[in-house]
Amino acid sequence: MKIDRITCRVVDFPLDREFHPAWARGRNQPNLLMVLIEVDTDDGLTGIGAAHAGLEAAVTIERFVAPYFIGQDPMHVESLVPVLRDTEILGAPVYCMETTLWDIVGKAAGLPVARLWGGYSDRVIAYCATAEVRSPAQRVEDVKRMLDEGYRAVKFRFHLPDPLEDLKVVEAVRAAVGDRIEIMVDANQAGVEPGHGGHRAWGFAMALTIARELQRMRVRWLEEPLPRHDYDGLRRLRDRLDTLPIAGGEDNHGLHEFKLLIDRGCYDILQPDALLSEGVGQMRKVAALAEVAGLEVAPHTWGNGIGLLANLHLAAAIPPRSAERMDRRGARPDAPRAARDRRRGLCSGARTSGLRDRARRGAHRALHSEHAYDHRRRLIPAPPELEDDATRFDADTHHFHGVARVPERAATLQLELPTVPRARQHGRFLVDLH
Numbered sequence: 001m002k003i004d005r006i007t008c009r010v011v012d013f014p015l016d017r018e019f020h021p022a023w024a025r026g027r028n029q030p031n032l033l034m035v036l037i038e039v040d041t042d043d044g045l046t047g048i049g050a051a052h053a054g055l056e057a058a059v060t061i062e063r064f065v066a067p068y069f070i071g072q073d074p075m076h077v078e079s080l081v082p083v084l085r086d087t088e089i090l091g092a093p094v095y096c097m098e099t100t101l102w103d104i105v106g107k108a109a110g111l112p113v114a115r116l117w118g119g120y121s122d123r124v125i126a127y128c129a130t131a132e133v134r135s136p137a138q139r140v141e142d143v144k145r146m147l148d149e150g151y152r153a154v155k156f157r158f159h160l161p162d163p164l165e166d167l168k169v170v171e172a173v174r175a176a177v178g179d180r181i182e183i184m185v186d187a188n189q190a191g192v193e194p195g196h197g198g199h200r201a202w203g204f205a206m207a208l209t210i211a212r213e214l215q216r217m218r219v220r221w222l223e224e225p226l227p228r229h230d231y232d233g234l235r236r237l238r239d240r241l242d243t244l245p246i247a248g249g250e251d252n253h254g255l256h257e258f259k260l261l262i263d264r265g266c267y268d269i270l271q272p273d274a275l276l277s278e279g280v281g282q283m284r285k286v287a288a289l290a291e292v293a294g295l296e297v298a299p300h301t302w303g304n305g306i307g308l309l310a311n312l313h314l315a316a317a318i319p320p321r322s323a324e325r326m327d328r329r330g331a332r333p334d335a336p337r338a339a340r341d342r343r344r345g346l347c348s349g350a351r352t353s354g355l356r357d358r359a360r361r362g363a364h365r366a367l368h369s370e371h372a373y374d375h376r377r378r379l380i381p382a383p384p385e386l387e388d389d390a391t392r393f394d395a396d397t398h399h400f401h402g403v404a405r406v407p408e409r410a411a412t413l414q415l416e417l418p419t420v421p422r423a424r425q426h427g428r429f430l431v432d433l434h
């Protein structure tokens with residue numbers, strides 16, 4: 001089998017209302033961008049993937065990936081992975097391309113990828129992660145609705161000018177519903193937004209102050225309390241805490257850096273993303289490193305349903321400490337939906353993480369979604385015989401390609417880049433690397 005064509009389409013999904021992500025204060029995000037990737041083979045199979053990105057990812061694939069993938073056997077995934085790693089030297093990270101290869105492997109084998117990887121479980125627990133800053137009173141109402149909808153865990157964003165004010169959300173929710181819901185907190189300090197006029201940068205002292213308060217309030221984890229390369233700071237912070245796990249990794253890249261994060265003792269919970277930080281198959285290696293180091297892996301997802309599915313397959317394949325479950329019900333309270341995508345299930349804006357309690361806390365594993373769950377109800381239908389708060393991840397029927405792949409009319413903007421063969425044909429090839 002040979003790859004004979006790669007097509008990238010940049011798709012723009014307008015959101016159905018204003019969206020002010022907590023991690024980018026002052027920004028009204030009008031849309032979700034994705035790049036739909038189709039890898040065609042000479043025997044008729046097509047691998048589907050998606051980038052949580054725009055034109056930069058499509059151009060990168062065109063320039064730095066397609067010339068090396070065309071003509072190669074897509075079943076030899078490991079032989080093609082180095083191309084994706086080297087691509088990041090000069091281009092945008094496009095680890096998402098590995099998803100297309102595994103999709104082809106799954107289709108050729110007639111098995112879901114999670115099963116090919118030795119699938120451990122078919123269930124995950126969902127938690128509802130919020131994306132905007134809201135008042136304590138609003139969050140109490142949000143959480144009550146989440147509980148009614150079946151959620152058993154929620155993640156809040158801490159982004160107020162005074163982070164001590166953010167604590168009032170956790171205090172209010174604890175006072176209102178007690179321990180009926182697990183609480184996680186994401187500070188989003190790993191990326192550049194705090195340094196670009198976005199939310200407040202914490203620093204070590206503030207991170208420690210907040211972490212100790214969250215520990216006192218029995219918070220499940222604190223996510224990204226410091227910059228992603230502050231390995232020493234993360235380790236020092238972790239060393240000064242007793243029961244509060246530190247989570248992160250969505251902004252770190254590459255298998256080698258995840259090994260570094262483990263070796264330096266930065267996190268209790270690693271959160272690589274199959275579209276952003278490593279290839280989905282390589283994330284299994286991260287999971288193996290984490291397993292022997294006694295750490296958890298909670299795959300991160302943001303931006304589109306294909307990425308959600310890729311991370312779901314990983315979550316279903318790596319060995320958890322008990323059953324996985326995923327809540328099927330409810331809608332995330334504070335993020336708009338990509339209007340057309342709502343029907344197509346392509347760009348759900350879903351954020352997914354798996355978590356496993358530490359052994360001392362009793363084991364379970366969760367997978368959470370940040371956005372509207374009707375996407376996932378569509379993507380991952382629940383057999384009616386399951387209990388109310390659980391959804392079965394049916395790996396038998398959901399390959400990577402188990403999502404709608406008809407984005408044309410879903411987009412307000414669609415840009416198709418020339419593939420390598422067609423580019424040659426039309427003389428539009430950007431840079432011929434052969």
Ligand SMILES: [Mg+2]
Pocket residue numbers: 186188223224250
């Ligand atoms: Mg995060």
